[in-house]
Amino acid sequence: MDLAPPRDGKTIEKGTSLGRDAWYRLQKNHLAMASLWFFIFIVVVCFLLPLFPFVPNPNITHPDLQSMPALSSATSMEGAEVFYLLGSDHLGRDIFARILYGGRVSLAVGFLATAVSLSIGVIYGALSGYVGGRLDAAMMRVVDILYALPFMIIVIILTTYFGNQLWLLFVCIGAVEWLTMSRIVRGQVISLKNQEFVEAARSLGLGQSRIIFRHLIPNTVGPVIVYTTLTVPAVMRLEAILSFLGLGVQPPDASWGSLIKEGADRMASDPGLLIYPAIVFGLTLFSLNFLGDGLRDALDPKSSKD
Amino acid sequence: METARYIASRFAQSLFALLCIITITFFLARLAPGGPFLDEKAVPEHLIEQMNKNYGFDKPLPVQYFLYLGRLVQGDLGPSLGNKGFTVNEVISEGFPVSFLLGISGLVIALLIGVPVGVFAAAKRNTGVDYGLMTLAMLGICLPTFVIAPLLGEFLGLRLGWFDVAMWENSSAWFLGALTLGLYYSAYIARLTRGSMLDVLSQDFIRTARSKGVAPLTILFKHAFRGGITPVVAYLGPALAGLIGGSFVVETVFGLPGLGQHFIKAATNRDYWLINGTVTVFAILILVMNFLVDVIQAWLDPRTQSKD
Numbered sequence: 001m002d003l004a005p006p007r008d009g010k011t012i013e014k015g016t017s018l019g020r021d022a023w024y025r026l027q028k029n030h031l032a033m034a035s036l037w038f039f040i041f042i043v044v045v046c047f048l049l050p051l052f053p054f055v056p057n058p059n060i061t062h063p064d065l066q067s068m069p070a071l072s073s074a075t076s077m078e079g080a081e082v083f084y085l086l087g088s089d090h091l092g093r094d095i096f097a098r099i100l101y102g103g104r105v106s107l108a109v110g111f112l113a114t115a116v117s118l119s120i121g122v123i124y125g126a127l128s129g130y131v132g133g134r135l136d137a138a139m140m141r142v143v144d145i146l147y148a149l150p151f152m153i154i155v156i157i158l159t160t161y162f163g164n165q166l167w168l169l170f171v172c173i174g175a176v177e178w179l180t181m182s183r184i185v186r187g188q189v190i191s192l193k194n195q196e197f198v199e200a201a202r203s204l205g206l207g208q209s210r211i212i213f214r215h216l217i218p219n220t221v222g223p224v225i226v227y228t229t230l231t232v233p234a235v236m237r238l239e240a241i242l243s244f245l246g247l248g249v250q251p252p253d254a255s256w257g258s259l260i261k262e263g264a265d266r267m268a269s270d271p272g273l274l275i276y277p278a279i280v281f282g283l284t285l286f287s288l289n290f291l292g293d294g295l296r297d298a299l300d301p302k303s304s305k306d
Numbered sequence: 307m308e309t310a311r312y313i314a315s316r317f318a319q320s321l322f323a324l325l326c327i328i329t330i331t332f333f334l335a336r337l338a339p340g341g342p343f344l345d346e347k348a349v350p351e352h353l354i355e356q357m358n359k360n361y362g363f364d365k366p367l368p369v370q371y372f373l374y375l376g377r378l379v380q381g382d383l384g385p386s387l388g389n390k391g392f393t394v395n396e397v398i399s400e401g402f403p404v405s406f407l408l409g410i411s412g413l414v415i416a417l418l419i420g421v422p423v424g425v426f427a428a429a430k431r432n433t434g435v436d437y438g439l440m441t442l443a444m445l446g447i448c449l450p451t452f453v454i455a456p457l458l459g460e461f462l463g464l465r466l467g468w469f470d471v472a473m474w475e476n477s478s479a480w481f482l483g484a485l486t487l488g489l490y491y492s493a494y495i496a497r498l499t500r501g502s503m504l505d506v507l508s509q510d511f512i513r514t515a516r517s518k519g520v521a522p523l524t525i526l527f528k529h530a531f532r533g534g535i536t537p538v539v540a541y542l543g544p545a546l547a548g549l550i551g552g553s554f555v556v557e558t559v560f561g562l563p564g565l566g567q568h569f570i571k572a573a574t575n576r577d578y579w580l581i582n583g584t585v586t587v588f589a590i591l592i593l594v595m596n597f598l599v600d601v602i603q604a605w606l607d608p609r610t611q612s613k614d
């Protein structure tokens with residue numbers, strides 16, 4: 001294990017916090033850091049770049065400019081000057097702009113659905129672990145039963161029943177993705193709740209909810225961060241599968257999943273349509289998974305590879 | 307005796323879980339807005355009423371629920387509302403074997419590739435081979451099935467002509483589908499196997515065996531493998547649940563007539579009995595799988611029994 005860098009003698013020596021220690025270890029993991037920066041880059045590009053005027057509207061069609069090659073510029077029938085960084089699709093829409101806007105949807109679903117699953121999972125797990133006894137047994141049985149549900153089928157039912165609105169999509173995904181999180185938090189809380197600081201909080205007369213939310217949940221943060229990082233790509237995959245099956249984002253709006261679907265349909269004639277979104281999507285998931293692995297090693301040195 | 311009791315309690319739990327799942331889907335389906343007889347054209351009110359009466363939808367919901375359970379016990383899943391003239395049993399017995407074959411052969415391929423790769427990577431830990439294999443596995447996890455599937459179709463199917471790329475009857479397209487699913491899950495299994503093998507290999511009894519001069523291959527396969535494979539066995543249940551969703555995608559890409567398209571159509575059109583039937587059949591499949599996994603696990607590692 002590496003130690004944090006030495007400090008100057010002026011400040012009073014404090015123990016390094018878990019977070020600082022973990023951050024230091026993470027910085028030594030070049031792959032994880034590269035993944036972190038790449039992911040930030042993708043998020044910034046997808047959310048900020050479309051604010052500038054040089055990114056065209058992704059839904060504007062140019063019937064006369066179909067399947068243009070990458071890095072080509074042309075004048076459309078209406079006399080508009082267009083430049084295609086990654087070429088255009090079968091309707092003359094700018095692939096680059098569609099990837100950016102699709103990324104917004106995919107990333108937003110990834111973040112928000114993860115936030116939903118995180119909230120449910122953490123509260124459920126913490127409550128179950130803290131109260132213990134019968135309630136704990138019953139709550140964990142519920143989780144066991146839900147584990148046996150065919151997930152995909154439930155998400156399909158929910159999305160078809162309650163319409164194709166985007167916010168429902170991430171509520172649905174979040175609602176089925178919280179199980180593992182609740183187990184992780186429960187395990188943590190059970191090992192924490194008998195430690196002295198909780199005893200101290202209780203003897204100070206703090207209420208149950210304050211103990212759970214202020215003392216127990218903050219201490220579960222390490223494994224939760226790791227699992228959250230791994231949930232985001234899982235959720236993004238689920239959204240992509242749904243969009244691929246035609247149940248997620250509805251045209252003309254796009255997500256990376258629906259772009260890949262369009263690309264797969266026209267792969268033989270226009271491989272760029274599949275390859276570009278697939279690369280961006282794959283690299284994003286790649287970086288999140290490596291970041292999650294790196295965070296696990298950083299936050300829990302015991303589990304690191306040797 | 308202990309084991310028999312454990313197995314019996316697991317079985318009872320599975321039955322209870324199945325009942326819960328059937329109940330949840332029944333009420334979820336019925337509480338959703340819309341109905342099976344609505345059409346783009348306006349349907350006269352009295353016709354809908356007549357239809358509801360024919361199918362027994364006019365009775366109170368709890369009564370319908372128990373009538374449904376009664377039929378279910380006899381193995382009757384009811385008529386399909388969307389496929390006129392077909393029962394749900396017929397629709398499912400036509401599509402299910404396709405989805406099932408896809409899922410199971412995908413799982414077998416995943417195990418055949420994933421476990422050896424994981425064991426090999428663990429044996430060669432922290433070498434170039436290990437890093438190479440694990441990066442490849444990560445790549446496999448990040449490239450979703452719906453990217454791999456069209457690529458496999460293009461190269462193995464169209465360019466090399468080894469397989470058909472569509473249609474089910476007497477065609478080899480299902481193998482491409484199974485391969486797609488298998489490759490994806492083999493990546494997970496390889497990572498899982500490597501991790502748990504490393505855990506086992508770092509334990510004291512392995513060090514003892516090593517210091518006694520037991521051959522490395524014997525240590526790997528006789529001493530470590532049994533413990534190392536346990537998490538992989540535990541993963542098979544969730545993997546199968548995921549494979550079913552994945553097989554929907556693969557069926558779409560290769561045009562295989564599995565349950566996927568039927569099910570999506572049923573959910574969109576509120577084909578109540580087909581929805582419930584499909585969920586029930588898949589839930590039984592997953593529960594049977596989980597049950598088998600528990601039994602195998604109890605045999606591999608007797609300590610797991612004492613967890614409940």
